[in-house]
Amino acid sequence: MANLVVFCILAVVIICSAVMCVMTKRIMRVATFLLFVLFGVAGIYFLLDYTFLGAAQISIYAGGITMMYIFAIQLVSKQALQGLVERFKGSRVLSGVLVSLIGLATVAVILLKNEFINAATQVADTEVPMAQIGNSLLGADKFQYVLPFEFISVFLLACIIGGIMIARKEENK
Structure with a gap:
């Protein structure tokens, strides 16, 4: 029961941080929310007793990659980051949704055709x-x-x- 509660807390943290990462307009907040997402994924690895993957997630992704993003953000000039709000046109949103649905359909066909789902349910002994x-x-x-x-x-x-x-x-x- 405790594992389920911890999983639900981590899932809420990951989902909320990912949504905030996409929705916020300030770039340093994006990097911070990305850090929370990566720590949440590491928490799920630790919850599943994958300590090696959890440690690798924290050291490589949460530590290294996020720091590289922050350094890249700091290296970019402030004039380039100001006024970076982009307006979405209806045609661009429609084309993005269409491309996403085509990609989803392609992945679903490949998964169903090659029976990856049945192979993924078998656990190694x-x-x-x-x-x-x-x-x-x-x-x-x-x-x-x-x-x-x-x-x-x-x-x-x-x-x-x-x-x-x-x-x-x-x-x-």
Whole structure:
């Protein structure tokens, strides 16, 4: 019963924060509400006893990605952020809804055709040991992930350097 109460609280926090993230007009509040959403998802991982995923959610997404968003927001000039309110036209809203429905129909057809739903309901009988997860994440053999992590870190470093260069060019004007 306690798990259900905690899940309901986390679900309300996630839904309300996600709605506020989309509805607010101030960009720093968007980043703050996104942080609450990511912490709520981490809470659900911890509730399901997925401590590794919960810790990764907090350290990578809630910590790293949100900080990168905040740095990017701070690097952008205040003149570019002021007056950024966009007016929606009826045709754009209609086309957005139409594209979303087409995407939803495509995903539904693929799920039903390939029977992913039946395969997802079958639960594995064995638990994967933490040592095997660690070897997969930090190994350099086939189907291991240290090389993609290195590529991502170099890419993020290049993005940070590019953001700094853009910010310095604006100061020279």
